Amino acid sequence: MGAEQILGLFTGLAFGFLLQKGRVLRFDKQVGAMLLKDMTIFKFMLSAILVGMVGILVLSEMSVISLSHKPMNVGAILIGGALFGAGWAVMGFCPGTALGALGEGRWHAVFAIAGMITGAGLYAELYPFLKETVLAWQDFGKIGLPEVLGLPAWCLVLAFLVVVPAIFVWFEKKSL
Amino acid sequence: MNTVNGNNSWSPYLAGALVGVLAILSVLATTHLLGKTSFLGASTTFVRAAGLLFQVVDPEYVATNAYYVKEKVRVDWQFMLVIGIFLGALFASLTDKSFRLESVPPTWEERFGASVWKRAIAAFFGGIVAMVGARLADGCPSGHGLSGMMQLSVSSFVALAMFFGVGVLVAHFVYRR
Numbered sequence: 001m002g003a004e005q006i007l008g009l010f011t012g013l014a015f016g017f018l019l020q021k022g023r024v025l026r027f028d029k030q031v032g033a034m035l036l037k038d039m040t041i042f043k044f045m046l047s048a049i050l051v052g053m054v055g056i057l058v059l060s061e062m063s064v065i066s067l068s069h070k071p072m073n074v075g076a077i078l079i080g081g082a083l084f085g086a087g088w089a090v091m092g093f094c095p096g097t098a099l100g101a102l103g104e105g106r107w108h109a110v111f112a113i114a115g116m117i118t119g120a121g122l123y124a125e126l127y128p129f130l131k132e133t134v135l136a137w138q139d140f141g142k143i144g145l146p147e148v149l150g151l152p153a154w155c156l157v158l159a160f161l162v163v164v165p166a167i168f169v170w171f172e173k174k175s176l
Numbered sequence: 177m178n179t180v181n182g183n184n185s186w187s188p189y190l191a192g193a194l195v196g197v198l199a200i201l202s203v204l205a206t207t208h209l210l211g212k213t214s215f216l217g218a219s220t221t222f223v224r225a226a227g228l229l230f231q232v233v234d235p236e237y238v239a240t241n242a243y244y245v246k247e248k249v250r251v252d253w254q255f256m257l258v259i260g261i262f263l264g265a266l267f268a269s270l271t272d273k274s275f276r277l278e279s280v281p282p283t284w285e286e287r288f289g290a291s292v293w294k295r296a297i298a299a300f301f302g303g304i305v306a307m308v309g310a311r312l313a314d315g316c317p318s319g320h321g322l323s324g325m326m327q328l329s330v331s332s333f334v335a336l337a338m339f340f341g342v343g344v345l346v347a348h349f350v351y352r353r
Contacts, residue, residue, distance in 0.1 A: 001256075004210050008253035011202045012260015015195065015216065019261065020268035022191030027281035034340070034347035044192035045321055051196025052326035056203065060327075065203055065213050069329040070314045077331050080312030081338025087306025088339060089346035091299050092281060094317040095310060096218035098303075099258055103265030105275045111296040115303020120219075121226035122304060123311040127243035130312065145328040156328055168189070 016100050019044075025100040027092035034089050039176040046164050053160060057153050069142035075134040091115065184272035199326060206253065214253055215327075217319035219310040221258040223247045287351050313338075 001009075019025050022044045032038030059065045088094055091112045093101055098116065101109040123130075146153040199216055206214040227249030231238045238244050269275035280295045288294050310316040313335045315324060321339070324332025 004253045005251065005256045007205060007209060008256030009260045009263075011198070011205070011216075011253075012257035012262075013264040013267070014198050014260075015257065016261035016264025016266075017268045018186075018191045018195050018198065018264075020265040020274075021186040021272075022188040022195075023185045023274075024188060024191075025265060028283045031281075031283050031347055031351060034343040035351060036344065040188045043188040044195070045317070047189045047192030048195040048199065048322055049325045051193045052199040052322065053196075053328070055196070055200030056326045059200070059203065065207050067327045067329075068213060068215060069327060070320065070324055070331045070335075072329075072331040072334070073314075076312050076314065077334050078338060080309045080314070081335045082342045083309025084306050084313060084316065084335075085309070085339045085342025086346045087302045087304070087309055089343045089350060090302030091306055092284070092302075093299075094218075095222060095307070096258065096261055096316065096318045099218075099262040100265035103262040103267075104269035106278045106281065108279055108281065108292065108295055108299065111299035112303045115300035116219075116222045116307040117226050117229065118300070119304035119307025120222040120311060121230060123308050124223065124226065124241050124243035126308070127241070127246075131242070134312065140330070143330045145330055145333065148330055153328060 015096075016103060019097065019100045020104055025093075025097045025104060025106075027101065027106065030094070030097065031089070031092050037176070039171045043168065043171060046167065050160060050164050053157055057157050061153075067144065069144055072140040072143050073135060073138070074140070075137040076130075079134055087119075184274065195322070196326075199322060210253065215319070215323035216257070217254055217315065217323060218258050218261070219307065219316040219319060220247055221255045222307055223311065224249050224252070224255055283351065 022040070023029060024041045024044045029038060029040050033041045056065070056067070060067050093109060093112045095116060098109045098112045102113065144153070145156060149156070202216060203213055206212060223243065224247065227238050227244045231249065238249060279292050280290055284295055313320065315332070315335060317339065320332040320335040325336065
């Protein structure tokens, strides 16, 4: 193992630890969110996004890091997003949480993991076809919300800092 | 610490905020130590895992398939991160005694009964569909949901809306009587 692998392992250890402590790995938490009954995973995700967003913005403004947007490829994002949503609801895990769920003893996650590895292999097989079709339809490239809206990034971050805590208050009021 | 979820769990707000700190530190660490900024993600690792497995049977296919060539089949930073998630969750659950051997999740059992095979088949096919979707969309709730949202990526806002919107529809169809 080189430095790259060791760094990845330790980052993952911390990530898995926190996912487990926040109790967001479980099938019931993920499906609970999709049934709009239990917003634990959103409390967790939005808190992470809020904190991370401020740090990433500062680092990118200081040119310490450069952002790496995933391309806004219309067909890919819409169809891929819909397929993921459908599979996620049935499986009850996402790629990262399936491994974590296995770690906390929910061994049925192995079936989800086996399915996802198979799906990845299937995608590799389909890739040449998708590249000529869905992926070729319309690609707006690697764009960020600030450029599209013509607003400075800090403006949007500020809006998040107001809106997200308001959502949290609402979650707590409704005991979601 | 004893909060909303009972014994030894942490508040999802606190654990989530700490993941935000981890994301920042991780971006800094990969930039400085590895010379290449990497954001948290998970789903590309499944492509590499599939490639490593297929290599055993048909190395020629893996070496020439355009997607495996593009994503580079090797045990990289993210691959180890995903293994770390497993180990980190194992450690956390053993130390706070929340580790449980579970063969069928409670919500599933309520609706479809205790059959492991029923659960296995659904999870397997759900996994196939979800991963084809995640690779097409170029990310999952980690890559788009966390990393992309933090960077205010347009694609991530749309992807997350699709993930959750369709997830809500399908979940109501599948789990509601």
